[in-house]
Amino acid sequence: MIRSLNQLEDAVNAYGILQGSFHGSAIPSDKSIIVACDALIRDSEQLYISHSKSGMAKESFRRYYAKFRLLFDRLYTYKAYQSDSTIVKLHESIWQSIQHFKEHMNPLDELPIYDQQLPKESSLTKLAKLFARLRAKQLDEEYLLEIQYGMDSLFDGHKPPRLLFYHCEWLDSFLMALQSIAYDTRDKSYPKRFMEFLIRYNFNYLGLRNRWKENIERQLSTLSRADQLSRLLLLEKEITHYHPFPNSHYDIEQPHLKMMMNEYICAELDYLEKITNLEAEAQDTLDQIPSPSSGIHMTLTGEGITCLFHYSSKVGLFKNKHKSDAAVGVAQHIVTNRGNRISANQLSKFNKFEHIFSLYLVEDKLKEMLHFIKKDIEEVELRK
16 A cells, blocks of 8 residues: 555655755645645555455555655645645545544554644633533532643643544543533532543543642541541542543553552552551550560560460460460560560461571470470389
């Protein structure tokens, strides 16, 4: 298919040469470009059907589109990014090809420069008209501003994301859905519906993510820890019910908006759980241990005491039915070789792989104890 572009390529190159030679004193003719456009669709289709395999035809079209786009951009540059009848003709030709072979288009293909500028004014104008209605629905002003900033970034060739082919369909769907919210007269919770809309269409603009995160942090800062936990769990539940549309992206190179939200919520929940556990362990130690100076001072480390307690519990030296109950009683009276208290929680957490060196030490102590026990028993037996 790429051979069908030879005539157009020659015409565009000739136009560029003539334009440079005249130094702006005269305008070169567009006639050869228009003639090449007229023949392009017919020739490209004939070359397309000449391929014997669908994979070859698909690759042929993609190479054809890539070169067509570059030729379009080159001519548009020659014309100082000003539209005229020839640019419109070329635009119609490339979009005829796109529509005819749409199933072969790569969603990540770049659009011609002309197409990157074409929807900007209409989209931003439509967005501005919708904002007045959206503000009346008590939507967060910061979120609306981030949509504006995100759209400005989309149409700015110097900022991410790049405007790609998939954006054509995404942009139309996004604005239509936003319009349906703006003109909806039903009695609904529009802030929730708006957040669901952003997730469904994956408006994963980083500015929006940051404003959402800051908003949640402000809410949590005024709540007790229990209420923070409840708020995060409720938020997690709400987001779970929001199902994104497949292949819908503002920025395909960034994580999905729902994923970014879930990661933040999970991180906050993990943090609250860890803080709560640490405080519980500290309180458990304070409640159960009178003071480090009193108690039974041992020459074992905390790990060594844990090992000794584990095997003592395993052979039934304690009356307590549960190991954790026995740990509470032992922890109240035992002090490590460094003069520190060991908590009941520490005593209960035995790990033979982590405590292997302490196991060797405890084994030596028990062997030594067994030696003295056997010796005393032998002496008693001899006196009988």
